[in-house]
Amino acid sequence: MTTPTVPAAQSGVAHYDRASITFHWLTAVLVVGLFALAEIWSFLPRGTPTRRLLQSLHISFGLALAAIFVLRVIWRACAGRRLPPASTGLLRVASTGVHGLLYLLLATQIVLGFLFRWAQAEPFAFFGLFDVPTLIQIDHEQRRFIGGLHDTVAWIIIVLAAVHALAALFHHYFLRDGVLRRMLRSR
Template sequence: MIQSSSAAAPADLAHYDRASIVFHWLTAVLVVGLFVLAEVWSFLPRGTSTRRLLQSLHISFGLTFAAVFVLRAAWRLTAGRRLPPAAAGWLRVASTGMHGLLYALMAAQIVLGFLFRWAQGEPFAFFGLFDVPTLIPIDREQRHFIGGLHNTVAWTIIVLALLHALAGLFHHYFLRDGVLRRMLSGR
């Protein structure tokens, strides 16, 4: 049985707080943007200035994503608004599982990104402002394995994020339960 969020909470509490909403959409934009950058440069010849620029942007935005992810997780665990579940039964289990899996994969992707860059043995700069030091020396022979895993996790995140978005649209247009509106406005 599906339970409406508006029935489960007063109307003024039916939305996530503004910070949670900003973190959610910033995460979505960064994940998609990082994926697109990597896919675009894969079509460019190695060593070209455009490919190097896209890789540099990917690294810098990846570091931004890592910071946003840590802040988002800390906010969610400490101060973020808790809303009652929008659904019951298998929809609740699927929703909880999807969120947990996305968080785990994003955390893994951040770790893999750092490991991959360190395994490449190349500078790891944030928009040219500062370099990230190598904290864990990684054998260069491991870079293909780590890079392949980084790519697989990226595709998995994109597919799950698409399913997550489709679920939000399903809730909005078919179930009409207000789930999507909870993440669209803090007011």
């Protein structure tokens, strides 16, 4: 079975709105950056100033991701541009499933990040501008479990994000259906 393709010039590619595009790319950059920070500090000795700085940046950018994620979900639910599905059949099912799973995992990861910090019973701040209050007391013994889960979910998100990126490239270079251009600003 061959997949019909439409030449890019004839596809009449519709674009997502600027806010949706901005939220998408900010989320992507933050997820990759947060993952990179955590992986880099894992090679540094505990208690060093550089490791503490990377952890502080991870926390602050994680808080930024939480805010962007909430705004993204609200925008998508209320005002974001809806485009017709780019695929049918199994590709559509896979696309919908991966998107839904990425949203679920991002929400889970954000919650785990807060729980992990609260389980450490240490104050944490957003770029030193304000402290995040402890809303829930968590047994310090749960710290290792929550941290391990936070790490596992991070790896799953990175793998799924890579699959998502590869699928976009597949659509762009092989199916030539304009899917990737939908998430790029129109000229």
